[in-house]
Amino acid sequence: MSKIIRIGTRDSELALWQATTVQQKLEELGYDTTLIPTKSMGDQVLDKPLYELGVTGIFTKTLDVALLKGQIDIAVHSMKDVPTQLPKGIVQVAVLERAITHDILVHKGSDFLESGQPSTIATGSLRRKAQWLNKYPNHQVVDLRGNVNTRLIKLIENDWQGAIFAQAGLERIKLLPKDAIQLDWMIPAPAQGAMLVVAKEEDKFTREALAKLNHSETEIATTIEREFLRTLEGGCTAPIGALAQIKDQAVFFEGVVFSLDGKQKIDIKKQVKLSDAKGMGKACAEEVLQKGGDKLMQEIRNENSALH
Template identity: 40%
Template sequence: MEKTIKIGTRGSKLALWQAHYTQRMLQDLGIESELIIIKTKGDAIQHLSFDKIEGKGFFTKEIEDALLREEVDMAVHSMKDLPTVQPEGLALTAVSYRANPADCLIINPASVESGALFGLKTGAVVGTSSARRKAQLLDFRPDITLKDIRGNVPTRLEKLKSGDFDAIMLATAGVERLEIDLDGFQVVRFNPREFVPAPAQGVLAFQTRKDDLPVRRVLKKIHRADVAETTNIERKVLQLAGGGCHMPLGVYCEMDPQGNYHVWAAKAPEWNAPVNRIHLSSSTTFELAESVLKALE
């Protein structure tokens, strides 16, 4: 392929890490690319938590619109931000490797309490804007107070350091990809089977126009079919549940060496309602997502 591929991306540090990573993958195939930075609704509205922003895809829609207008040739998204139904004319063409899918709790050392669950003091104020994280945190620790927090990772850590929060929740993948220095904080890394992450957390999604076969053929060369197999199940549960970023739903799937699928899921009707947790195993993907949703309801 001779043309330079235009990659649509958000401008946050993590989004740019993801876009540069994609550029390196394309470069290894001998393909040149350039980044086109696009501001999304989610970037523009920083004062509201996710559940108060209207609609779905508020970190993806503007980039998808640019794709449809042919201003960019492909988009790089955090797969967990991407709605499960593709807009007319677009396709989810490929996915990346999966970084650590777990969430982590970063605690201000002044708020550590020995003997308390997660080492977090009683009545602590925890920062997160995710309904899923709120529901599962309250399920483990009903005594804590939850407070919305937005902004990039360094901004959030600054707020934690200055005492606005006793602890904050972050995705481990973002912390590791940005090589964030967490020295001086107490870090609790959750097991994704117990504190269940968002569907496809830790995976990048490469989106194209459906009819752009040359770009789609290129991206198939970097596609991770093994990752797609498990994340397809996670995202199908989300789709069947009719959910987006607002829904307190975590789904995590692993495949064992024998090819069996193991799914852990946690769902609440609202962020402050009781959480239902399930674990299902199956030798096939046939109706697995349907069985997971049925068990959750």
């Protein structure tokens, strides 16, 4: 094992935690590794909402380029940040066992949820914004960007009532407040809580090394969710949630698409045997499109193009 596997990662605390986790697992298997942190465009441009930047893969593109140039051997990502279509020459080599998938509300006192008073919640996610407004139509949702640490500081500094985060991210870097509220009614982003490792298609050594870290149940579930996303999205940014769970040799799937203002909602729930799960994400997305999702997605595209 003479080759040193160079691990590319974003330089945020959470991204470094993820990359270090992969590094430790590889080293336990006897591989030599080194970490190569870098800043992504998504970490640098913080004064605009993600959807206004109009770039897919804003957190992954820098690492894709480094991979294709041969500056790193693998890149470790939060899977929900990765476009469903990987660049030519780059392949998925491992999906690690998934953490908890829920979103949570970090707040300064939760009385406002019952009071019905107009309140302000922060998130940079169209999906979280639409679902929040669907449940609390009299609230205002403001944009919140930056890494986890930056977003927590912004919440303290502003007069917002709360902000929405992925529970897995805060747990991983030990920043989960004890009184955070789990939003079990909110459908997570496709592949939320999962870590993805990619490598160059031609790099047989690295691909074989990373295959040993793959968690097959997580891979199946995230494949279904990302297939649902890809079939619906057609390259546009939209409030889409998806969750596939495997239990007792069956797959339970829940998927949803909202209008940007949260007023319209088209959802689907399905259960199939694990042996019949191939193509499940695509089939569920096609059903959503037939139920009016195609019209809704077109409206979202029109609103997005007006923003750009």
